[in-house]
Ligand code: NAD
């Protein structure tokens with residue numbers, strides 16, 4: 551089976567390439583490298599003695615995408631390519647809608663022409679907004695608070711409409727909770743271009759000495775220790791979820807919407823403590839005011855993923871921290 555992985559040199563894409571290769575898939579990557587390095591794929595090729603055909607291309611370039619589809623005759627696509635920084639999406643909505651929504655539409659047009667009907671799409675728990683209760687189930691109401699989240703919701707709606715119009719499509723909308731960690735070889739991991747926005751890469755950079763201290767956003771939430779609670783999921787577990795989704799989509803035309811989370815909520819202070827234990831390094835921090843747009847508590851009910859995909863998260867928080875730290879300490883300046 552030949553799978554096109556868009557955004558495959560990025561953080562989640564590169565880890566998914568490994569799991570696909572291990573499961574026997576042939577993988578081809580298209581990425582415009584706007585937020586990643588080809589080095590991730592080179593390292594995978596070295597570690598697994600394999601070749602990953604790579605095309606430096608924007609998914610919106612339909613002419614180029616058509617010729618890539620002609621060349622390989624794909625059985626399915628995993629669509630990671632897109633922009634993901636919430637703050638940037640507020641200041642650059644045109645770029646975000648163009649890359650995310652425009653990219654998905656352009657890709658689907660080419661897939662339709664080429665009669666390639668299996669798609670796994672990277673959605674996000676951000677589409678649940680501020681949930682009325684936890685754990686979050688897939689049928690909870692959807693609401694979004696920023697252009698990034700809205701772009702994900704628009705794409706979900708678009709894909710639902712496509713499936714309604716022609717149910718020969720097989721589409722998986724995977725809603726990720728908070729992906730963290732890295733491959734346990736330490737050769738690939740998350741490599742933010744600027745100062746990280748997300749918790750785990752920020753802590754890692756404090757630990758390595760690139761940043762002075764962590765600012766904990768809010769100590770007055772209605773949570774056991776007052777700090778925000780999230781569902782952290784190891785990126786390798788997440789990657790395995792994509793392989794399972796492809797296997798299920800191959801068997802039956804359908805549109806499935808699935809939470810990929812661990813089902814466990816951890817506070818910011820829990821993560822700091824686990825990271826300190828994993829790295830042996832003290833993380834200096836200061837509790838500051840809440841970050842605009844943050845919710846108090848967000849974690850998944852992952853039972854549908856188990857039911858439909860036979861998938862559940864295996865890695866625990868300590869392993870997520872150990873693997874994040876291994877990647878950071880082996881690659882203090884990223885790729
Ligand atoms: P990433 O930035 O590491 O990977 C995205 C990749 O897409 C990058 O390699 C980038 O160069 C590429 N890309 C962007 N726009 C492109 C375009 N128009 N054409 C071709 N390539 C393009 O991000 P990631 O963390 O690996 O996220 C992958 C997907 O998962 C994204 O769609 C993101 O929105 C979604 N997601 C991520 C998280 C998270 O916390 N990391 C959570 C929920 C959903």
Ligand code: UD1
Nearest residue numbers: 636674676747748749752765766767778779780818843844
């Ligand atoms: C953020 C995005 C979300 C996106 C997700 C994955 C916002 C408001 N939400 O989710 O849309 O899908 O990333 O990319 O940006 N924290 C600190 N100090 C920091 C960083 C984070 O205390 O320096 C706290 C946050 O307040 C939160 C937790 O750590 O309680 C996790 O934050 P983060 O890793 O940014 O993820 P989310 O906010 O859940």
